[in-house]
Amino acid sequence: MPGKPRAVTQAEIAKQASTTVPTVSKVLNGRPGVSDELRAQIEAVVQRLGYQQPARKQQSARLIEVLCYEIDSPFGSEVVAHIEQAARQSGFGMVLTGSNADNRPHPGWVDDVVGRQPVGVVLIACRLSEADRKMLRSRNIRIVAIDPAGTPAPDIPSIGSADWKGGYLATRHLIDLGHRRIGIITGPADMMASTARQSGYTAALEAAGIPIEPSLIRPGQFHHADGLAEGLALLSRPDRPTAIFASSDLYALGVYEAARSLGIGIPDELSVVGYDDLRIAQWAGPPLTTVHVPLARMAQDAVHLIQRLGEEPELSSSRTDIETTLVVRASTTVPTKVSN
Amino acid sequence: MPGKPRAVTQAEIAKQASTTVPTVSKVLNGRPGVSDELRAQIEAVVQRLGYQQPARKQQSARLIEVLCYEIDSPFGSEVVAHIEQAARQSGFGMVLTGSNADNRPHPGWVDDVVGRQPVGVVLIACRLSEADRKMLRSRNIRIVAIDPAGTPAPDIPSIGSADWKGGYLATRHLIDLGHRRIGIITGPADMMASTARQSGYTAALEAAGIPIEPSLIRPGQFHHADGLAEGLALLSRPDRPTAIFASSDLYALGVYEAARSLGIGIPDELSVVGYDDLRIAQWAGPPLTTVHVPLARMAQDAVHLIQRLGEEPELSSSRTDIETTLVVRASTTVPTKVSN
Numbered sequence: 001m002p003g004k005p006r007a008v009t010q011a012e013i014a015k016q017a018s019t020t021v022p023t024v025s026k027v028l029n030g031r032p033g034v035s036d037e038l039r040a041q042i043e044a045v046v047q048r049l050g051y052q053q054p055a056r057k058q059q060s061a062r063l064i065e066v067l068c069y070e071i072d073s074p075f076g077s078e079v080v081a082h083i084e085q086a087a088r089q090s091g092f093g094m095v096l097t098g099s100n101a102d103n104r105p106h107p108g109w110v111d112d113v114v115g116r117q118p119v120g121v122v123l124i125a126c127r128l129s130e131a132d133r134k135m136l137r138s139r140n141i142r143i144v145a146i147d148p149a150g151t152p153a154p155d156i157p158s159i160g161s162a163d164w165k166g167g168y169l170a171t172r173h174l175i176d177l178g179h180r181r182i183g184i185i186t187g188p189a190d191m192m193a194s195t196a197r198q199s200g201y202t203a204a205l206e207a208a209g210i211p212i213e214p215s216l217i218r219p220g221q222f223h224h225a226d227g228l229a230e231g232l233a234l235l236s237r238p239d240r241p242t243a244i245f246a247s248s249d250l251y252a253l254g255v256y257e258a259a260r261s262l263g264i265g266i267p268d269e270l271s272v273v274g275y276d277d278l279r280i281a282q283w284a285g286p287p288l289t290t291v292h293v294p295l296a297r298m299a300q301d302a303v304h305l306i307q308r309l310g311e312e313p314e315l316s317s318s319r320t321d322i323e324t325t326l327v328v329r330a331s332t333t334v335p336t337k338v339s340n
Numbered sequence: 341m342p343g344k345p346r347a348v349t350q351a352e353i354a355k356q357a358s359t360t361v362p363t364v365s366k367v368l369n370g371r372p373g374v375s376d377e378l379r380a381q382i383e384a385v386v387q388r389l390g391y392q393q394p395a396r397k398q399q400s401a402r403l404i405e406v407l408c409y410e411i412d413s414p415f416g417s418e419v420v421a422h423i424e425q426a427a428r429q430s431g432f433g434m435v436l437t438g439s440n441a442d443n444r445p446h447p448g449w450v451d452d453v454v455g456r457q458p459v460g461v462v463l464i465a466c467r468l469s470e471a472d473r474k475m476l477r478s479r480n481i482r483i484v485a486i487d488p489a490g491t492p493a494p495d496i497p498s499i500g501s502a503d504w505k506g507g508y509l510a511t512r513h514l515i516d517l518g519h520r521r522i523g524i525i526t527g528p529a530d531m532m533a534s535t536a537r538q539s540g541y542t543a544a545l546e547a548a549g550i551p552i553e554p555s556l557i558r559p560g561q562f563h564h565a566d567g568l569a570e571g572l573a574l575l576s577r578p579d580r581p582t583a584i585f586a587s588s589d590l591y592a593l594g595v596y597e598a599a600r601s602l603g604i605g606i607p608d609e610l611s612v613v614g615y616d617d618l619r620i621a622q623w624a625g626p627p628l629t630t631v632h633v634p635l636a637r638m639a640q641d642a643v644h645l646i647q648r649l650g651e652e653p654e655l656s657s658s659r660t661d662i663e664t665t666l667v668v669r670a671s672t673t674v675p676t677k678v679s680n
Contacts, residue, residue: 061456063435071424072619077417084411084438093452095403096436098424112433116401224623253623260625279412283564283593285600285625 008051017045028053028139030115046138053140063118064092064306065141067105069125069149071098074250074278075222079124079146082299090303092119099126103149114139120306123156125149125191142309144302147193157305157318159298163193166291166324167200167247170273173289173326174243175208178334179271183216183234183241185227185251194222197247197275216241220251227254235262235270242335243271249281252288252331271332286330294322348391357385368393368479370455386478393480403458404432404646405481407445409465409489411438414590414618415562419464419486422639430643432459439466443489454479460646463496465489465531482649484642487533497645497658499638503533506631506664507540507587510613513629513666514583515548518674519611523556523574523581525567525591534562537587537615556581560591567594575602575610582675583611589621592628592671611672626670634662 014024019038026034027042034042064087070076080096087094095116100106103126110132113121120142127150128136128143136143137155145158152158174182184201187194202212218233220226227246231254234241246252252274256266264270266286274281274290281288301320309315354364359378366374367382374382385391404427410416420436427434435456440446443466450472453461460482467490468476468483476483477495485498492498514522524541527534538557545552558573560566567586571594574581586592592614596606604610606626614621614630621628641660649655 062452063456070421072417072421074414074417077412077414077420080417080436081410081412081438084436088437088446093435093437093456095433096420096424097428097433098421106428112402116403116433224619250623253625256625257623257627279564280620280623283590283597283620285593285596287597 008049010051013042013045013049013051016049017042028114029117030111030113030139043135047134050138052138061117061119062092063095063116064303065095065097065113065116065118065121067097067099067109067121067123067126067128069099069103071096074280075248075276076124078278079295079299082296083122083124083303086300086303090307092303103127104129105132110135113141117141120144120309122146122302122306123148128153128156142306144305144309146298146302147191149188150190152192152319155316157309157315157320159301159305159320159322160193161293161298161322162324163196163321164200164203166275166293166326167197167245168204169200169324169326170197170245170247170275170291171201171204172208173328173332174245174271174273175204175210177243177271177332179241179243180210181213181216181239181241181243182210183218183244185218185220185230185244185246185248185255187220187222187247189219194247201245201247222248222250224250224254227251228257229254231255231258232262235259235264242269243273243332245273245275247275249274249276249278249284249288249290251275252290253280253284256284267331267333268336271335273332277327281327281329284331289329289332290327292325292327294324297322348389350391353382353385353389353391356389357382368454369457370451370453370479383475387474390478392478401457401459402432403435403456404643405435405437405453405456405458405461407437407439407449407461407463407466407468409439409443411436414620415588415616416464418618419635419639422636423462423464423643426640426643430647432643443467444469445472450475453481457481460484460649462486462642462646463488465533468493468496482646484645484649486638486642487531489528490530492532492659495656497649497655497660499641499645499660499662500533501633501638501662502664503536503661504540504543506615506633506666507537507585508544509540509664509666510537510585510587510615510631511541511544512548513668513672514585514611514613515544515550517583517611517672519581519583520550520675521553521556521579521581521583522550523558523584525558525560525570525584525586525588525595527560527562527587529559534587541585541587562588562590564590564594567591568597569594571595571598572602575599575604582609583613583672585613585615587615589614589616589618589624589628589630591615592630593620593624596624607671607673608676611675613666613672617667621667621669624671629669629672630667632665632667634664637662 218230277292558570617632
């Protein structure tokens with residue numbers, strides 16, 4: 001079966017599901033007028049037989065779907081803006097949907113997508129269930145992930161940036177300035193982009209012969225509130241760090257607020273490095289030293305990958321990591337006193 | 341003709357344009373396969389006869405289109421997120437497109453929209469040409485504007501907030517604290533939302549018997565860079581103001597940066613009030629006193645208005661202004677010295 005998925009016809013599905021071809025067609029194309037029960041029955045047969053809808057000759061809907069975590073976050077909105085531009089330049093419209101707090105789609109999303117018949121779906125820091133992935137794939141709707149949440153699905157090509165290197169560069173910059181006590185606020189442990197940054201931090205310290213101090217490693221969920229809370233925790237210690245690698249720009253703003261409320265000056269008494277180089281990094285006071293993530297390039301690659309997946313199915317398990325660089329602004333300097 | 345627009349048939353259009361009904365149908369539904377020349381010819385007849393496509397009985401595309409100025413700006417992204425949520429809860433998908441720098445759609449947008457057959461279009465700080473409005477309307481695609489740019493079209497219902505009151509509240513707050521020299525950074529002169537804020541500022545000063553000083557009124561385009569540049573201009577004067585009403589939160593961040601670079605402390609040496617109450621206002625250091633604009637409510641109203649316009653065409657010239665309130669945070673206090 002897996003070898004010849006296109007041999008299965010809608011007539012076979014109809015027969016096995018004890019229904020008619022027009023009804024099968026409705027389910028395959030996400031049209032209404034079929035009971036939930038019969039729909040589930042047909043879907044089960046579709047998956048069991050490994051049916052795959054042939055590519056449409058005439059694109060009825062030149063759409064790309066985007067499922068994004070926190071579309072109004074500085075990160076989400078910048079990625080979305082770049083995808084919209086890349087999609088528009090390729091002649092596609094962009095349908096944008098927000099995810100739930102667990103980085104998954106809201107109920108009914110996959111049915112809506114099937115009904116809209118887009119050429120593909122871009123996931124931004126999101127994940128899909130296996131059932132959803134199968135359903136999209138049987139309709140010949142392609143999937144690409146940017147910074148996927150959770151364990152990346154092996155059958156979804158993903159686009160990220162060189163997170164390990166970014167974490168290394170950020171930490172190395174602080175070490176080069178003379179810092180020895182360097183705290184880090186890390187992202188969700190189930191997200192490769194955040195564990196890789198932390199790993200880069202650890203590697204840079206080890207390379208400089210600085211012992212890892214677990215109490216200086218603080219977890220968060222990439223929210224401003226985490227940066228504030230963990231920043232306060234780190235900076236309230238008598239042996240407080242002289243520098244913090246806030247592994248997102250939003251964390252960094254939270255650390256700024258923590259430092260401000262404790263009367264600790266940046267950069268004179270505390271150096272801070274962010275991550276992402278969103279526009280808020282330039283707007284911060286002082287402007288934030290941060291790791292530049294090439295979001296425009298990642299978005300363009302995602303849109304182009306969606307288009308190429310039809311002709312080059314071997315791309316379906318590709319993983320692209322785009323280069324990161326350090327942008328030095330005004331939030332880092334030499335430590336005034338080394339507390340350790 | 342205007343009295344009975346539905347009496348016109350596709351057959352009449354075909355006859356007058358010397359073509360066939362299927363070709364007319366293609367143009368009306370935004371499908372390809374018609375030369376640009378013939379398309380323009382048919383469009384001209386459509387507009388001349390005042391044809392209006394009947395409402396679709398079966399919504400083939402449950403879509404709402406959003407055209408937004410700067411979709412990655414803090415303002416744009418928050419409004420978009422609220423519209424996405426409201427649209428999703430009403431069972432609609434959201435197609436999002438960015439505008440050009442002049443707040444107008446990129447070429448080809450209106451044809452793409454007609455092809456996607458959405459139920460309606462929400463404009464965020466954008467404007468459409470009369471030709472585009474007519475084209476959408478003849479296809480029974482409804483239009484609603486949030487904070488429209490330019491002179492609001494009389495035939496587009498719009499949703500805004502009480503900008504005059506917001507400007508008045510912001511300025512009055514500073515006067516109540518004891519400030520007499522209050523600068524303002526205003527938005528584009530061709531946008532009602534910004535002229536109304538400035539008018540509220542003027543009214544509050546006049547009500548307190550404080551003379552208007554034109555040199556304290558500085559124009560901008562709602563960008564961070566304007567806040568920085570105009571903030572520097574205002575704060576470099578020997579008779580610098582003790583307070584600035586930055587009529588957008590992004591301006592306020594620019595003013596923060598200007599003050600920081602000049603070594604002027606906020607709020608002790610300078611009070612700052614923003615406008616919009618975006619999340620960046622809470623993240624600023626110090627957290628920003630600002631005018632709260634009910635963006636969620638505005639977005640919900642826009643989505644509901646799109647749905648109701650079909651049944652209640654009298655809404656088509658409505659203008660809704662939603663209440664604004666002042667949120668006092670840490671960027672405003674009594675002036676240390678009154679320089680005038």
